[in-house]
Amino acid sequence: MSLSTILNIGVSGLMTAQNQLSIVSDNISNLNTPGYIRKKLEQNAATVNGVGAGVTTGQVNLSTSTYLQSASLKANSASSQAQAYYELLDQIQGQFGDISEAGNVFNLGDEIFTTFAKAAESPQSTASRQEIVTNLENFLDETTRIADQIQTIRKDADLRISSGVKSVNDLLKNISQLNGVISQAYVTGGDASGAQTTQSQYMDELSKLIDVGVSSNGTGGVTLRTQSGFNLVTKDFMRP
Incomplete structure (x- = not known):
């Protein structure tokens, strides 16, 4: 695995973590907002030719049943x-x-x-x-x-x-x-x-x-x- 691939995996993880933190921040900020529904962010594993290549963020969904x-x-x-x-x-x-x-x-x-x-x-x-x-x-x-x-x-x-x-x-x-x-x-x-x-x-x-x-x-x-x-x-x- 090349150095650039390793760096890309690390960057994808950081970006995903940043997006997750943004969602958490929204949920906390709107904790007492009437009608607000907690959000969650899907996280998917990325692969290239069957080899792990980091993570990607998916769809933002509401935590509803x-x-x-x-x-x-x-x-x-x-x-x-x-x-x-x-x-x-x-x-x-x-x-x-x-x-x-x-x-x-x-x-x-x-x-x-x-x-x-x-x-x-x-x-x-x-x-x-x-x-x-x-x-x-x-x-x-x-x-x-x-x-x-x-x-x-x-x-x-x-x-x-x-x-x-x-x-x-x-x-x-x-x-x-x-x-x-x-x-x-x-x-x-x-x-x-x-x-x-x-x-x-x-x-x-x-x-x-x-x-x-x-x-x-x-x-x-x-x-x-x-x-x-x-x-x-x-x-x-x-x-x-």
Whole structure:
């Protein structure tokens, strides 16, 4: 083995070590950065005619687990769904008021039956009849108010759905475009970790809107499907 070959092996080792240190430095610097995913650098042995010729650096990848990522996205979806149900049902429940309050719709209904019972004891009493009418009017006014408020809540829910659909489409478009960027970086040996991190953040946002499953597409990007199996993003192609 010639001296120049030995020197080249040493230089390749130093360059690889320098690249590894750069990756470690990025990981440490972004330790507390929200959404940052730890990077790792592939290292490959170089050979010439079957003889070791040092090392080379490979692709920069993210230290992620597809299984854990899928579990995280599913948990995000379940949590967001439960939160949405809670907010809407809480608004509806709030319209019925506290049962301890006199103006509560259930108490107003009880008052109607109470006044009916009193009127039965003195059917000729004008005051009893008037009290029945007043209580019925109060009850019907309250039920009408509740019905109107529920319709308002339904309209707000429809608006949220419409806004959510737009957000889903925008996120799918961004994820699909990043698939192309990531695939190109893999083909040319470039660093796709930044695009992958951004894509991961988009998927986290998407999981809060719909229940999605994720798998690798083999070129660093992702394939997204609904839990029923419908393709949303495949490589750099997005379903309409």
